Amino acid sequence: MKRFNEPDHATPAIQPLSQTDKQQVNAIIDELLQQANKAYNVRFKRPAISWRRAGKNAGSANLTQNRINFNPVLFAHNREAFFSQVVVHELCHILVHQHYGRVRPHGPQWQKMMEETFGVPARVTHSFDLTPLQLTTYAYRCKCGPVELSVRRHNKVVRQQQSYYCRRCKQTLEPV
Secondary structure: OOEEOOOOOOOOOOOOOOHHHHHHHHHHHHHHHHHHHHHHOOOOOOOEEEEOOOOOOOEEEEOOOOEEEEOHHHHHHOHHHHHHHHHHHHHHHHHHHHHHOOOOOOOHHHHHHHHHHOOOOOOOOOOOOOHHHOOOEEEEEEOOEEEEEEHHHHHHHHOOOOOOEOOOOOOEOEEO
């Protein structure tokens, strides 16, 4: 099986997340919590924060555990966007869940909190360069030519749980 995007050992290592970075994110969360508490006239519970890679996600909110996870690699390459967008995006998921219960992840309650409470555009996805993540992909092909599948999709093919088809020629993708 041919793999692409193997880690390039010539690529400089990412500097580990500093205590200052973590403190800055925590300070932003505290400030946003104060804003939300005032706007909604309630006392929101502060979420726990973790830092681990999670695929292509810049961040994720675990609503049942009241925890936000941030991707340290994407943080290192997109600091300002994390401070202005990602932190508030994930915190809004947590706060909307605390206030409204189970609702659509990017539904009207979330959008309202993003835009009206925090004054941040309610964007659903990031547009960060994913090259620093050095994601492994696997080579497949169809009549149109080569196609790369993610590790997750490749493993589903290997376990015969899923087949994938070319969007153009509709042929089943085959491993190279």
